[in-house]
Amino acid sequence: MLAEELVLKQRTKILHALCSSGSAEHLERVLDILLAQGALIWEDYQNIQVPGRTLYTNARQLLDLVYTKGVDTCGLFLHALKLVLPEAQAVGLSFSESCSNLEENDERQSTSNQTLLAQRPSLVHKLQGCVDGVLEALLDSGHFSSADCDEVRLPIYTPTQQARRLLDHVRSRGDLAASVLLQYIHQKQEPGLPLNQRELTPPKEFLKYQKKLSSSVSAQACFLSTYGGTSHMSLDDIYTDGELELAEVNAHGPLGLEDIVGLAGIVNEEADTVLVSGEAGSGKSTLLQRLHLLWARGLALQDFLLLFPFSCRRLNSEHNELSVQELLFQHCCWPDRNQEEIFQFILDHPHQILFTFDGLDELKQSFTDEHRVCCPTQRAPVHVLLFNLIQGSLMKGVQKVVTSRSEAVSPLLKKHLRKEVVLKGFSPAGIDCFVRKHHRDPTVAAKVLESMQANTALLGLCHSPVLCWIVSQCHKELLGCGEGSPKTITDVYLMILQHFLQHQSPLKSTMGLGWLQEHLKTVLLLGQLAFEGIRSTCYIFSGTDLEACGVTEKDICMVFLIKSKDMSSTHSKCYEFSHVTLQCFFAALFIVLSSNTNRSVIPKLFELENMRETGLTRVCFGACLPSSDQQQQASEKESKAAETPNLQITAMFVSGLLSQRHQNLWLHCCPSAAVEKKARQVAKCLSKGIQKHFRSIPQPVQGEKKSMHAMPDFVWLIKCLYEMQESQIAKDAMSKLEVDHLKLTYCNIGPVECTALAYVLQHLRNPVGLQLDNNSVGDVGVEQLLPCMHICNSLYLRNNNITDEGIRKLIAKVIQCDSFQKIAYRLSSNVTLLLGNNNITAEGATQLAEGLKVNQTLAYLGLWGNRIGDAGTEALASSLEKSNSLVWLSLVGNGVGSAGACALANLIRKSTSLQELWLTENCITRTGVECLIQALKHNTYVTSVWLRNNDLSLEDVEEMKQLESRLIF
Ligand code: ADP
Numbered sequence: 025m026l027a028e029e030l031v032l033k034q035r036t037k038i039l040h041a042l043c044s045s046g047s048a049e050h051l052e053r054v055l056d057i058l059l060a061q062g063a064l065i066w067e068d069y070q071n072i073q074v075p076g077r078t079l080y081t082n083a084r085q086l087l088d089l090v091y092t093k094g095v096d097t098c099g100l101f102l103h104a105l106k107l108v109l110p111e112a113q114a115v116g117l118s119f120s121e122s123c124s125n126l127e128e129n130d131e132r133q134s135t136s137n138q139t140l141l142a143q144r145p146s147l148v149h150k151l152q153g154c155v156d157g158v159l160e161a162l163l164d165s166g167h168f169s170s171a172d173c174d175e176v177r178l179p180i181y182t183p184t185q186q187a188r189r190l191l192d193h194v195r196s197r198g199d200l201a202a203s204v205l206l207q208y209i210h211q212k213q214e215p216g217l218p219l220n221q222r223e224l225t226p227p228k229e230f231l232k233y234q235k236k237l238s239s240s241v242s243a244q245a246c247f248l249s250t251y252g253g254t255s256h257m258s259l260d261d262i263y264t265d266g267e268l269e270l271a272e273v274n275a276h277g278p279l280g281l282e283d284i285v286g287l288a289g290i291v292n293e294e295a296d297t298v299l300v301s302g303e304a305g306s307g308k309s310t311l312l313q314r315l316h317l318l319w320a321r322g323l324a325l326q327d328f329l330l331l332f333p334f335s336c337r338r339l340n341s342e343h344n345e346l347s348v349q350e351l352l353f354q355h356c357c358w359p360d361r362n363q364e365e366i367f368q369f370i371l372d373h374p375h376q377i378l379f380t381f382d383g384l385d386e387l388k389q390s391f392t393d394e395h396r397v398c399c400p401t402q403r404a405p406v407h408v409l410l411f412n413l414i415q416g417s418l419m420k421g422v423q424k425v426v427t428s429r430s431e432a433v434s435p436l437l438k439k440h441l442r443k444e445v446v447l448k449g450f451s452p453a454g455i456d457c458f459v460r461k462h463h464r465d466p467t468v469a470a471k472v473l474e475s476m477q478a479n480t481a482l483l484g485l486c487h488s489p490v491l492c493w494i495v496s497q498c499h500k501e502l503l504g505c506g507e508g509s510p511k512t513i514t515d516v517y518l519m520i521l522q523h524f525l526q527h528q529s530p531l532k533s534t535m536g537l538g539w540l541q542e543h544l545k546t547v548l549l550l551g552q553l554a555f556e557g558i559r560s561t562c563y564i565f566s567g568t569d570l571e572a573c574g575v576t577e578k579d580i581c582m583v584f585l586i587k588s589k590d591m592s593s594t595h596s597k598c599y600e601f602s603h604v605t606l607q608c609f610f611a612a613l614f615i616v617l618s619s620n621t622n623r624s625v626i627p628k629l630f631e632l633e634n635m636r637e638t639g640l641t642r643v644c645f646g647a648c649l650p651s652s653d654q655q656q657q658a659s660e661k662e663s664k665a666a667e668t669p670n671l672q673i674t675a676m677f678v679s680g681l682l683s684q685r686h687q688n689l690w691l692h693c694c695p696s697a698a699v700e701k702k703a704r705q706v707a708k709c710l711s712k713g714i715q716k717h718f719r720s721i722p723q724p725v726q727g728e729k730k731s732m733h734a735m736p737d738f739v740w741l742i743k744c745l746y747e748m749q750e751s752q753i754a755k756d757a758m759s760k761l762e763v764d765h766l767k768l769t770y771c772n773i774g775p776v777e778c779t780a781l782a783y784v785l786q787h788l789r790n791p792v793g794l795q796l797d798n799n800s801v802g803d804v805g806v807e808q809l810l811p812c813m814h815i816c817n818s819l820y821l822r823n824n825n826i827t828d829e830g831i832r833k834l835i836a837k838v839i840q841c842d843s844f845q846k847i848a849y850r851l852s853s854n855v856t857l858l859l860g861n862n863n864i865t866a867e868g869a870t871q872l873a874e875g876l877k878v879n880q881t882l883a884y885l886g887l888w889g890n891r892i893g894d895a896g897t898e899a900l901a902s903s904l905e906k907s908n909s910l911v912w913l914s915l916v917g918n919g920v921g922s923a924g925a926c927a928l929a930n931l932i933r934k935s936t937s938l939q940e941l942w943l944t945e946n947c948i949t950r951t952g953v954e955c956l957i958q959a960l961k962h963n964t965y966v967t968s969v970w971l972r973n974n975d976l977s978l979e980d981v982e983e984m985k986q987l988e989s990r991l992i993f
Contacts, residue, residue: 027098041113043079046863056145057104076947136202151187153287167201180917229362237357242320245313264458266307271444295442301430302447305490308427328378332356336387345403374421385432388561415440429669449487462496472499481511484775498523514680517609541692546579551614554607612677630709680747711757713741731765746780758787765793773799778808785812793818803830822860828868861889869896873903888916897924901931914942925952929959941969948974957988
C-alpha cells in the first residue's frame with residue numbers, strides 16, 4: 025500500500041497513538057524529525073503547533089498537511105512515527121517500508137539557523153540538562169531578555185519541551201543567537217577540546233577486544249533467565265518498555281532507555297553514576313539486560329566504545345583482592361593479547377566507557393566512602409573498588425549505571441549520584457503488550473487480559489513485571505479459578521508454586537489441596553536454602569551448598585532454582601532463585617511450615633532485626649559466611665542495610681501465608697496449633713509496628729492538626745496487613761491511630777499500595793486528610809482508593825499520572841455504588857481536592873464538574889498543570905457557581921483561553937466565597953480579561969486573579985492594571 029493510503033486509512037489509529045497518552049511528546053518528536061528532514065518547513069511547523077489548541081487538533085493538522093504534501097512526505101512521516109512511538113502504542117499500525125533513511129540532514133546547513141533545523145532531534149536531546157546554561161549564554165550575549173528566559177523555563181513545560189521552546193526562540197533571534205547555542209553545546213560535549221579533535225582511532229587490538237566483549241555481552245543478554253526453566257524466550261520477543269521517570273525533576277515526557285545516560289535530569293554534573301531504582305521485580309535487571317543487548321548490537325549507547333556489565337550478586341563471591349584492570353578483564357571479558365595497551369586506552373578515554381552494576385542492594389556490604397582507592401592498578405576488596413568507582417575516585421569520567429531497590433539507597437550514596445531514574449514497572453498499555461507477547465495465541469492473550477481486567481486488585485499487581493510474568497505463566501490456573509482469583513501478592517506466588525509443582529508431577533492425585541503435602545519435602549528443602557540465604561545475604565548457591573541442605577537434582581529442575589549466569593565462566597555450576605522475591609517466598613514458606621525455627625524468628629523478622637544467631641545450625645554457605653567471629657560481627661553490621669528489603673518482603677509473605685484464607689493448605693503439612701500461634705504472633709507484631717509509628721508522631725501545636733508523615737516502613741506494615749486479609753486484625757491495628765492528616769508523599773505508592781491503603785485506612789475511626797502527592801497512583805490506583813474515600817476529608821493527588829479515565833472512575837464508581845445524593849455527601853467531605861500536574865482534559869473536568877454540582881464544602885480546588893482547556897473550564901465554572909464554600913481555585917497552565925475566562929467571569933459574578941483565582945500560564949486574550957474586569961465590578965469577595973503569562977501585550981497589561989487592581993500580571 026502506498027504511504028499516502030496508509031496515512032489516510034489509519035488516520036484514527038495514528039491520532040490515537042500520537043495523542044492518547046495525553047502527552048505532546050510523541051507529536052513533537054515527529055515534528056522534530058520532519059523539520060530536520062526538510063519534509064516540513066518552518067511555517068508548516070508554526071501552523072501545526074498553535075499554542076492553546078488541543079493536542080488532537082494539532083495532530084490532525086499535521087496529518088492533513090503530510091497527506092497534501094504527497095507520497096514522499098507521507099513515507100517520511102510514517103517512518104518518523106515508527107521511530108517515535110513506543111511499541112505498545114504502535115501495535116496494530118502498519119508502516120510503509122519504502123522510505124529513505126532518516127539520518128539528520130547535513131547538506132542544508134550553511135547557516136547556524138539551518139543547523140538548528142537539520143539537527144533538531146539531537147539538539148533537543150543534547151539540550152537537556154543544559155537549558156539553563158544556554159539561556160545564561162544567550163542572556164550574556166544580549167540575544168535574550170530575562171522575560172525570554174522565563175518563557176522557556178515555564179514549569180508547565182517538560183525538559184524536552186523547554187529545549188524545543190528554546191530552539192524556537194533562538195531561531196527567531198537570528199543566526200548569531202543560533203551560533204551561541206551551538207557553540208555552547210559543542211563545548212559542553214567535549215570540554216576543553218576543539219571540535220575537530222574529537223574523533224579517535226582505537227588501536228587494532230582494541231577493536232578486536234571490543235568485538236569479543238560485545239559478542240560475549242550479547243550472548244549473556246539475549247535470553248531472559250526467568251524463562252530459562254520453562255521455555256526459552258528471547259529478550260527481543262518479550263521485552264516490553266517499562267515506565268521510567270526522573271526522581272528529582274518533575275518531567276511529564278516519557279523517558280526512553282537512552283535517557284538513562286543522557287543529559288536529562290542531571291542533578292550533580294561532577295558525578296558519573298546514574299542510579300536506576302525501583303521495587304523488587306520492577307524490571308531493573310531486565311532493563312540493563314536490554315541496554316546491554318542494544319549496545320552489543322550497535323543499536324544504542326553508541327557513544328560508548330566498551331560496556332562492562334557486572335552483577336553485584338556475582339561480585340559477592342569474589343573473595344580475592346583485585347585491581348580495576350583485573351576486575352574488568354576477569355569478570356567481563358579477557359583480552360587475548362595486549363592487555364596493557366587496551367587498559368591504557370580505556371584509561372585515556374574514560375568518557376567512552378560504560379560500566380553497569382546490577383543489584384547494588386544485593387552486595388553484602390553497604391555503601392561507604394571511607395576507604396579511598398585512587399590507583400587503577402592498586403588491589404583492593406571488590407566492594408571497595410566498586411564504592412570507589414561509584415564515587416568517582418577511581419576511573420573518573422567513566423559513566424556508571426547502578427541498579428538498586430529504592431529502599432536500599434542510603435543518603436550517603438545519593439550524594440554521589442549524577443541523577444536517579446525510577447523504574448515504575450509496566451503502564452496499563454505495557455501490561456497489555458507484555459501479555460500479548462507472552463501468549464502468541466491472540467485468543468489466549470485476550471482471555472488472560474479479560475480476566476485481569478475483571479480483578480482490579482490483580483491488575484494493580486501486574487504493574488510489577490515479575491508479577492505480570494507469574495500471572496501470564498499461570499494463565500490456566502487464572503482462567504480456571506473464577507471467584508477465587510488471586511488478590512494479594514501471596515496469592516500470586518502460591519499460584520506459581522502450585523503451577524510448577526503440579527507440572528513437575530505426572531500424578532493426577534496432585535489436584536485439590538494435596539499438592540503441597542505431596543511436595544512438602546522439596547518445599548522445605550528449598551525453603552531452608554532460601555531462608556539461610558536471606559539470613560546471610562547469599563543469593564548464589566554452589567553445588568556443595570545445595571548438597572549440604574539436601575537439595576537434589578530433582579528439586580533443582582523445578583524452575584524455582586536456575587543456573588546462575590557467569591560472565592567469567594571460571595566458577596563451577598552455581599544456582600540462584602529465578603527471582604529474589606521467589607527466594608523470599610520460599611524463606612517465608614519455611615518460616616511457616618518448619619517446626620525447627622526458633623520462636624523469636626517472627627518477632628525478629630518484623631523488627632527487621634539481624635536473624636543470624638537464631639536457632640538453625642549453619643549447614644551451608646561456606647563461601648558466603650565469614651569465618652572468624654570478628655569478621656562476622658563486621659560483616660553483620662555492614663550487611664544490615666542490604667538485608668532489610670528482603671526481610672520486609674519475606675515478612676509480607678509470612679503475613680499472607682498465615683492468613684486465615686490459606687489455613688487449609690497447611691492442614692496435613694504441619695500442626696494447626698503451631699500455625700495458629702504463628703498467625704497470632706504476626707498479628708501482634710503488625711499492631712505493635714503501627715503503634716510505634718503512631719507514638720513517633722509529635723504532639724501537635726495547639727490549634728494545629730495532628731499530622732503524620734509516614735516513614736517508609738509504614739507502607740510496608742500496611743501491605744502486610746493487606747496480605748493477611750483479616751479485617752479484624754486491620755481494625756485492631758488501626759483503632760488507636762488517631763491522626764488528622766496522613767502524609768505519604770514520595771513513598772513509591774502505586775496501584776498495589778493503594779489497594780492495601782484503602783483496605784487498611786477504611787478502619788480508621790476518624791476522617792483523615794490523605795496526602796499522596798508525587799507517587800504513581802495512576803488511574804488504576806484511583807480506583808483502588810475508592811473504598812476509603814468516605815474516611816478522607818481531603819485528598820491530595822498532585823503528580824500522579826491521573827488522566828480523565830481516573831477522574832471518570834472516581835465519579836462513575838461512586839454513582840454506581842450510591843445514590844446521586846450520596847456523591848454529594850462523598851465529595852462533600854473532600855474539603856480539599858488537589859489534582860495538579862496530572863493529565864486531565866476537558867472530558868475529565870466535565871466529569872468532575874458533574875460530581876461537584878451539589879457540593880457545598882469544597883474549599884480548595886487545584887487543577888494546575890492539566891489540559892482542561894476552555895470546554896473543561898466552562899463546565900467547572902458553571903457547576904461551581906452554586907458553591908458557597910469554594911475559596912481558592914487554580915487552573916494554572918491548562919490551555920484556558922478567553923472563552924474559559926468569560927465562563928469564570930460568570931462564576932465571579934455569582935460567587936460570594938471565592939477569594940483567589942489562579943489563571944497564570946494560559947492563553948487568555950484581552951477579550952477574556954475584559955470579561956473578568958466586568959465581573960469583578962460586581963464582586964467584593966475576590967482578592968486576586970493571577971494572570972501572568974497569558975496572551976496579552978505589554979500595553980494591554982498596563983491598561984488593564986489601571987482598570988482593576990486585583991488583577992495580577
Ligand atoms: P528487578 O531486577 O527489578 O528485581 P527483573 O528485571 O529481575 O526485576 O524482572 C523480573 C522478571 O519480570 C523478569 O525475569 C521478567 O520475567 C519480567 N520482566 C521484567 N521487566 C521486563 C520487561 N521490560 N519486559 C518483559 N519482561 C520483564
